[in-house]
Amino acid sequence: MKARALHVAGFGFRSEATLESLAQALDQLIDQCGAIDKLAAARSMLPLVEELGQLRHIEVIAVSDAELPTVATLTHSTQSMQARGTGSVxxxxxxxxxxxxxxxxxxxxxxxxxxxxxxxxxxxxxTE
Structure with a gap:
């Protein structure tokens, strides 16, 4: 078995966001960091990310919304903190x-x- 790093792209978005909004953000990440292994979203935001995962053939991981406030983030968005209890969803x-x-x-x-x-x-x- 060979050990390697797993790259997981997490998403946060407003209710007005479209599939194109998410795809464009993902493409920015890929341009900056290379291949993405999995996508992730809070359960309440899952459908749009699942649609992107299906289009790109990338597995999607669901995360409990209740866990979001338990994580320290680099970004400290006031709007995100008020809406979701975390600095960056x-x-x-x-x-x-x-x-x-x-x-x-x-x-x-x-x-x-x-x-x-x-x-x-x-x-x-x-490990693979």
């Missing part, structure tokens, strides 16, 4: 989905239409 989701020893590759990125955010977490030592 995208960063929190990515970290939770990637597992207990995951780390963020940087702060979230924002889609061109400013309706979606995406963040990349890296989980080290995944």
């Amino acid at each position: 995208a960063e929190a989701v990515a970290l939770l989905a990637a597992g207990p020893n995951a780390r963020l590759m940087g702060p979230r990125i924002i889609s061109a239409d400013r309706l979606a955010t995406a963040a990349l977490a890296l989980a080290e030592g995944i």
